[in-house]
Amino acid sequence: MRFISYAQNNEDVLLWRALGHVRDGFYIDVGANDPVEHSVTKAFYDAGWRGINIEPLPAHIAAFDEQRPGDINLAVAAGSAAGTLTLYDVPAVRGWASPDKSVADLHRAEGHTVAELTVPVRTLADVCAEHVRGDVHFLKIDVEGFEGDVLRGMDFERWRPWVLVIEATQPNSRETNHASWEHLVTSRRYRYAWFDGLNRYYVAEEHAELLASFGIQPNVFDDYISHHLDKAWAANGEATAALQAQERELDAARTELHDMIQFAEALELEKQDALALAAQQRHELAQVQMWALDLEQRLTATLNSTSWKVTRPLRMAGALVQRVRRPGLARRLLTRVTKNQRLRRTLIPFLLRHPALNRRVAGMLQAVKGSLPHPVVNIDVPEELRGLPVSVRNVLTDLQRARKHTGG
Numbered sequence: 001m002r003f004i005s006y007a008q009n010n011e012d013v014l015l016w017r018a019l020g021h022v023r024d025g026f027y028i029d030v031g032a033n034d035p036v037e038h039s040v041t042k043a044f045y046d047a048g049w050r051g052i053n054i055e056p057l058p059a060h061i062a063a064f065d066e067q068r069p070g071d072i073n074l075a076v077a078a079g080s081a082a083g084t085l086t087l088y089d090v091p092a093v094r095g096w097a098s099p100d101k102s103v104a105d106l107h108r109a110e111g112h113t114v115a116e117l118t119v120p121v122r123t124l125a126d127v128c129a130e131h132v133r134g135d136v137h138f139l140k141i142d143v144e145g146f147e148g149d150v151l152r153g154m155d156f157e158r159w160r161p162w163v164l165v166i167e168a169t170q171p172n173s174r175e176t177n178h179a180s181w182e183h184l185v186t187s188r189r190y191r192y193a194w195f196d197g198l199n200r201y202y203v204a205e206e207h208a209e210l211l212a213s214f215g216i217q218p219n220v221f222d223d224y225i226s227h228h229l230d231k232a233w234a235a236n237g238e239a240t241a242a243l244q245a246q247e248r249e250l251d252a253a254r255t256e257l258h259d260m261i262q263f264a265e266a267l268e269l270e271k272q273d274a275l276a277l278a279a280q281q282r283h284e285l286a287q288v289q290m291w292a293l294d295l296e297q298r299l300t301a302t303l304n305s306t307s308w309k310v311t312r313p314l315r316m317a318g319a320l321v322q323r324v325r326r327p328g329l330a331r332r333l334l335t336r337v338t339k340n341q342r343l344r345r346t347l348i349p350f351l352l353r354h355p356a357l358n359r360r361v362a363g364m365l366q367a368v369k370g371s372l373p374h375p376v377v378n379i380d381v382p383e384e385l386r387g388l389p390v391s392v393r394n395v396l397t398d399l400q401r402a403r404k405h406t407g408g
Contacts, residue, residue, distance in 0.1 A: 003224040004046075008038040009198045010218040011140070011165055016043065017222060018163060018203075018213035019137050026134060027051035028161070030078045030124070030150055031142040033060060035067040036227075040140045040165065045071065052131055054078050056087055056119040057097055072131050078143070079121040080152035089115045096171060098144030103171050123153030136161040142199075144171045148181035156188035163210060164190060164202040 003020075005013050019025060029041045032053035036042055041051060050070050055061045056077040064073040077085055077099060088104030090096040090112050098104060104114045128136070139161035141150050147166055164185060168178040178200050186192065190202040194214035203210045218224065225233075351358040 003222065004043060004227050004230050005218075005224050006036060006038070006042040006227045007040045009196055010224075011040045011196065011199055012043045013218035013222050013224050014194065014196070014201065014214060015040070015138055015163065015165065016224075017218075018210045020047075022137055023048070025049045025137040026132070028054070028124070028128075028132075028136055028139045030054045030140065031144070031167075032064065033142070035064050042227075049137075052127060054127070057089060074122070074127065075119075077119050077121045078124050078127070078141075078150045078153060079146075080123065080149045081121070082123060082126060083121050084118050085121050087117050087119045089117065096144060098171065099146045099149075103145045106171070124150060125153060125155040125158070128155070128159045132159060138163040138165060140165040142167040145177065147177075148184065151181055151184040156185075156190075160204050160206065162204055162207045163193075165199050166202070167198060168195065168200040169198055 003013065003016055007013070025044065027041050027044060027049060028051055029039075032039070032041070032055045035053075041049070041053070044051075045068060052072045052074065053061070053064050053068060054074050054076060055064065056075060058075055061073050061075040064071060077087060079085060079099070085099045086101075087097055087099050088101065088107075090107050096107065096112075104116075108114050124139075136159055139154075141147050141164075143150055144167075147168075151166075166178070166181075166185070168176050170177050174197070182192075182200070185202050189205045191205060191208065191211065192200065193203045193211050194201040196217065201214055203214075351361060
């Protein structure tokens with residue numbers, strides 16, 4: 001698995017090269033500063049190690065309390081004796097806080113604002129006595145020129161960190177300052193192992209086999225990347241994934257838009273067809289209205305004309321003729337006449353007085369009746385009246401009887 005380096009100068013890469021085989025190791029970080037940025041211990045914490053973080057600035061230690069709940073986080077300064085000291089902080093540059101007044105004067109000379117605050121001081125020996133219960137696999141010290149005081153407060157006979165990593169240059173400078181404190185280490189049976197341009201590394205004599213892990217700078221064979229690059233790659237991956245998701249959404253939107261356009265075009269065609277049909281219907285309706293208006297005008301003119309008024313009697317006569325010519329008229333008249341007793345009594349004497357008319361009526365009746373059989377009656381009627389229907393002859397018989405009774 002690729003190692004992710006968080007340290008400012010790849011210090012954690014060298015330490016991992018030497019100590020990566022240790023499981024559940026323990027560290028002490030004096031001047032811890034930040035739980036992630038430029039942290040020598042972050043990669044080890046992520047690998048399951050635990051340790052002590054010493055950082056005097058309250059705001060900085062609060063970040064450790066939040067992000068390193070498995071560590072022991074102490075808001076104190078480490079020094080040669082317990083007590084208090086004045087800490088000179090440069091708020092604009094994280095990690096430049098120092099108890100050394102000369103360092104603060106240098107920062108002021110460079111134009112930086114320096115804040116002074118009083119912080120508690122404990123010795124490393126006292127901290128180890130309270131919190132250390134086994135081996136300390138490495139001790140890192142970065143206190144901006146105050147390294148000698150920190151080393152004087154440590155009991156290297158009782159607690160033997162396997163590896164020491166100590167900042168060895170003046171703050172923000174390539175000028176080394178290890179000559180003032182290195183004897184405090186080498187005199188306690190520690191061997192110099194490596195200088196990386198910022199820190200000097202020392203190995204306890206009882207772990208001299210670790211010296212072989214130092215001697216060359218971090219390189220491609222350590223298979224590491226900086227956490228900044230890792231974050232950039234992760235961000236790039238997230239951005240690529242987000243871009244791909246947006247591309248998929250865009251493709252879907254394009255497809256939907258294409259479908260919507262096609263649907264809109266189809267609707268437009270239907271609309272145009274409907275408008276054309278409506279226009280045609282309006283044109284036809286206008287023609288019908290014009291025809292109806294013309295017909296109405298012509299009818300009105302006809303009804304109001306003199307010829308129409310003069311020919312009214314002729315039209316009425318023609319209508320009467322049409323009614324007379326209707327099929328079945330004669331049959332209907334005959335039926336009415338023969339069924340009406342009063343009409344029969346009036347009609348028969350009239351026919352008897354006019355033989356020629358009687359014969360015509362008889363012929364008409366015979367034509368209407370067709371081939372109906374004539375019932376045998378014993379009525380003595382003249383020959384010219386025998387063509388009459390039985391009902392008519394019955395009426396005639398009744399009249400003859402009446403005349404005999406009255407002597408007529």
